[in-house]
Amino acid sequence: MNWLLVVAGATVGAPLRYLTDRAVQSRHDSVFPWGTFAVNVTGCLILGVLTGAVAEGAAGSHLQLLLGTGLCGALTTYSTFSYETLRLTETGAGLYAAANVVGSVAAGLGAAFVGVSIAQALWG
Template structure:
């Protein structure tokens, strides 16, 4: 049963990542990987909300946390895009991507936990 919840969440998260990434990136004429940045920060916020919600049971955590957020966020693409920026001589963009992604991701996770606790979820 647990694997099914993870698979169902991933079935939503993976296409959501792809579609969001393409929609965001198409609106920016920049080397910076805005699409990946947005999906990763959004996933961190969702996971933070879920973590801070005391009412979230184990099944919901598997569905949304492991399945949805696991497929929505993408450390491998973040790493690849940062490496490609470095290789193409866009070192400043690569450094900005690394620093901004980690900082914003952690900030979003902490904000999600705090928000969930504040509303008593």
């Protein structure tokens, strides 16, 4: 039964990732991968809120499987982040590659911490 929750979350997360990536990237005239950056940071925020909600007892393991593993697992993408960073480096856009690495890690961690703080404020 648990695997169905993961599949259901991923069924929403994967197309949401693709559509969001395309929508965000189409609004920027830059080689920087804004679409991937946006979905990864958003996923970190969602996962932070969910983690905080579970820690405060406001959410259970089923919601964690549905949203955390399923939705966020399909929404976010480390492989695309890595590939796009490699491509930036290969095409001579080393500063963009470095900004992508530093910005993605910093913004992702920041979003996760903000998410946990939001959950603590709501349910703590």
